[in-house]
Amino acid sequence: MEAAARGKRIGIMGGSFNPIHYGHLMLAEQIRTQYALDKIIFIPVGIAAHKANNLKETRTERFRMTALAIESNPFFEVSDYELKREAVSYSVETVRDLRKSLDASDSLYFITGADAIILLDSWYHSKELSQYVTFVAATRPGVDTEEFEAKIQVLREKLDAKIEMCFIPALAISSTDIRTRVQEGKSIKYLLPESVEAYIYEKGLYRV
Numbered sequence: 001m002e003a004a005a006r007g008k009r010i011g012i013m014g015g016s017f018n019p020i021h022y023g024h025l026m027l028a029e030q031i032r033t034q035y036a037l038d039k040i041i042f043i044p045v046g047i048a049a050h051k052a053n054n055l056k057e058t059r060t061e062r063f064r065m066t067a068l069a070i071e072s073n074p075f076f077e078v079s080d081y082e083l084k085r086e087a088v089s090y091s092v093e094t095v096r097d098l099r100k101s102l103d104a105s106d107s108l109y110f111i112t113g114a115d116a117i118i119l120l121d122s123w124y125h126s127k128e129l130s131q132y133v134t135f136v137a138a139t140r141p142g143v144d145t146e147e148f149e150a151k152i153q154v155l156r157e158k159l160d161a162k163i164e165m166c167f168i169p170a171l172a173i174s175s176t177d178i179r180t181r182v183q184e185g186k187s188i189k190y191l192l193p194e195s196v197e198a199y200i201y202e203k204g205l206y207r208v
């Protein structure tokens, strides 16, 4: 008798990726290996639910930078699903749609950093979203681990959510810092892939 095929284990890495950097890539790769994921889909947000910014105007650039950054990893792919939509990017809608193309035995892992997951309670239809995915929440430099664990426990109980906390090497890199560095004429080398760095300069991004 043949053994039953196990469902696919798929990671979702959502973010503004403005720009994508080694903090995102390292996080995704660490979770991929720790959770034996078959692949990770990077989904740049179209219009962010929680950030006041010009993300809509930089859709093409953010998609291109994400594609360049993941090129060398066969387990990573990028989706323009949220970028193509006119509406605000709500994770519950993205995941609801994604599930339609999957088998019932497949499982979804929504990867986030600590700063993003602690706001989960305020996400659109967070309880419904929690039924579809397991959240994998990574610590981030500057975050107090005990406080983080306590906040996650409150969310687990309130939303009946599966949230796993995980530890990854700390990389104090943020997109905000990279944008500021470009604006101030400081180096961004080694904070993000060379191909993304070259693209930023070629397109003159983040100068003002």
Ligand SMILES: Nc1ncnc2c1ncn2[C@@H]1O[C@H](COP(=O)(O)OP(=O)(O)OP(=O)(O)O)[C@@H](O)[C@H]1O
Binding pocket: 014, 015, 016, 017, 018, 022, 023, 024, 027, 111, 112, 113, 114, 115, 116, 117, 138, 139, 140, 141, 171, 172, 173, 174, 175, 176, 177
């Ligand atoms: N250095 C990092 N270590 C761990 N997680 C990170 C890191 N940078 C970003 N993340 C996580 O990646 C996801 C997408 O992040 P996002 O695109 O908003 O990047 P960011 O660097 O936080 O951006 P910004 O500085 O513009 O707010 C979020 O869940 C965030 O917590």
Ligand SMILES: O=C(O)c1ccc[n+]([C@@H]2O[C@H](COP(=O)([O-])O)[C@@H](O)[C@H]2O)c1
Binding pocket: 013, 014, 015, 016, 017, 043, 045, 048, 049, 050, 051, 089, 090, 091, 092, 112, 116, 122, 123, 124
């Ligand atoms: O759906 C929501 O209401 C919601 C609110 C805040 C953040 N998110 C998602 O969380 C991911 C990380 O967001 P951010 O803002 O930290 O880049 C990204 O996929 C966002 O779409 C989703």
